[in-house]
Amino acid sequence: MSFDEFLYSIGESVERIVSAVRSFIFPEPSENPPSFGFTGRFVKSNVTLHELFSLHLQLCFLLYLFLNFALVFLTRNPLWLIVVAAPYFLYLRYLLRRYGDFLLDKKPYQVFYAVLSALSFLAFFGYSLVRLYAGGIVYVYLYILSVAALVLIFRWYFKRTFGRDYTYGVVEEVKNDVIKVFVHDDIAANVKPGRYWLPAVPDAEPGRVVKVLVEDRTFRSARPVRIIEVYLPQSSQSSTEPKNATE
Template identity: 50%
Template sequence: MGLDLEELLYRIGEGAETLPGRAARALGDIIVPEASPKPPSFKLLRKLVRKDVTVHELLSLRLQLSFIAYLLANLLLMILHPSPAAVLALSMIEALYVRRTTLKYRDFFVDHEPYAFFYTYLTAITFLAFEGYVAVKRYYPHAGYQYMYLIAVFLLVLAFRWAFKEKYGRDYTYGTVEEVKNDLARVFVHDDIAANVKPGRYWVPAVRDLAPGRVVKLLVEDRKLRGAIPVRILEVYLGEPQGQSSHTSTEPKAEIE
């Protein structure tokens, strides 16, 4: 028993000595994240979504869920006890999470820059919206001022949407051919925030030189309030060998048409 106690005390002392170093490394990983050679495990998300979802989709889903949680936390805060300091703290946590996710796992996004831009600036706009609402409600309690402020926030969101589309928006995306049947081709498409396309499998008219595993460039058609969908193939590229999973990067390789 004495030896066991001595060993326990030794381990506690060893842990205490290494704790500052581990804490510093953890803090550095949050503030200045380095690119990871491995994706996160997604243990919880993989239980909630279908098995064949890609790492890119899981990372995108992580960002979506974290932003929804951030919004709900702010709304709850507004109901219970509006506090500028709490709004700032929530925004800093969300901003650091977005930064860490998009930088640490940037090699596992099809294109990480639009996601980093979108969620970083959307977090900042949300912070300004809630922080401003707290100030307006405190110093200008008249309902007219609050309505004017909400209109200003709406215009700011529209301006952000326009800026994002100007910087990253495009009317095409990439996909991988899974099946060619008669005059149609089934194409797997990743979540693409720049083209406003949701992940999934889409049937589009077939063209020459199609084969399972090849990467294609797709024209997308925007649908108001419902997102865009691929409608036809613009170009065909040399993709992965036939029979290989379509859940690989959909960046174009060598162009063949």
């Protein structure tokens, strides 16, 4: 390799690195779906891209919490929390901006993880400052109670803004008087993904999309209880709600 070719290869490498950094810091929506190879190892069966994306967000957040816990107890320097938070928030922003359109309902996931991550940083960073400068255990407890209050306020705001008492699913099997419905992960309805047996309704056939009423449970995931609408082909739909009697 000549010296000119060597310099040219270095220039190409630098250009690729700069382009990758620019794409990471200023992400644009992608038309190609993300690849979560590492996260895929945690699932035993085929899952939808939405479920895999949601699981990836959960794992990233849990890893961030674990690192914060470790830093709080292993070091008294709160600056380490900033060192961990900076790449995490950049990566979270990159994921949601570049691949957020592959989520079934992007906005609730963006708000949930952005605000919850910010509250987590505030909790750990503030705790480190209080422990370092205030010293008294009373101040620590007061700060923890303040953070808990903020979390409850956010929970109320999120449910008020994005919460709903229904979700959507796909009919997989009809068996006598019950129907097996696959429900996606739905953070707005607080429903875990899975297959649920629900009471049978007219027009519910395998492959059709249905609207499912969910029952909210305090500090637990909501539970699908019954189908309230069946979406028929050609944009028509069949409601299973009782109709008012007319004269």
